[in-house]
Amino acid sequence: MNEIWKDIAGYEGLYQVSNMGRVKSLQSTKMHDRVKILSPVCADGRYLRVSLYKDKKSKYFQVHRLVASAFLENPKDKTQVNHINGDKTNNCVDNLEWCTPSENNQHAYKIGINKGSKPWLGKSGFQNASSISVQQIDLLTGKVLATYGSIEEAARETGCLATKIGKCCKGLFSQTHGYAWRYAGV
Structure with a gap:
């Protein structure tokens, strides 16, 4: 398959996406023109995404979309x-x-990605197959203090807000309530 590039809607002349699932920046500087293939990240443990900049503001986009x-x-x-x-x-x-x-x-x-939810319906954390485990990290030592079956379980056990734990896991916050957080296995 030949790689075909198209402008990204709303970011014409700045970024392009290819039929092979790659995203590139067309931004240039006073020093030189450059084309750069972006490295997507998988911050949520599921989908690859890239950050696009326009008017000094960044916004994340899922590559498949x-x-x-x-x-x-x-x-x-x-x-x-x-x-x-x-x-x-x-x-x-x-x-x-x-x-x-x-x-x-x-x-x-x-x-076979979803094997059915009824056996764990109403269950949370490690008992729910769709939950993503999170780890509580000591800021001073960097050691894992605890692993929880889900963000919600961690919030209940520690008193931290689930939204803030989630933002830490996604890399939007560096810490909350005196702890760092990350998805387990990342």
Whole structure:
């Protein structure tokens, strides 16, 4: 497949996305013109995203949504983008399709990503297969003080706000309530 580049809507002349799932910056400086392929991050443990700058403001975008918006027709205005093979790091246009939330869930069950939620319905933390574990880190030593089955469980146990723990895990805050936080296994 030949790589094709298109401008990102709202960032024309600044950034482009390719049908192979790559994003590049077209920004230039007084010293030289440069094109730079951006390195996406996986801050939420699920989807690759990039930060785009315009008018001295940054905004995060999920790479698969940028690719789908640039290369896939969406005549029925479906709201979600599905990874056909289930690999959320494969953002090639051939692996993406627009879908409804219901279609996305059905597809996840069909290919085995979602194995069913009824056995852990109403359960939280380690008992819920969809929960993401988080670690509480001592700011002075950098050692893991505790591991919790979910952000909500950590908030209940420590008295910290779940939203602030989540922002620490995503790299938006460096610490909250005297602790650093991160997703377990990251």
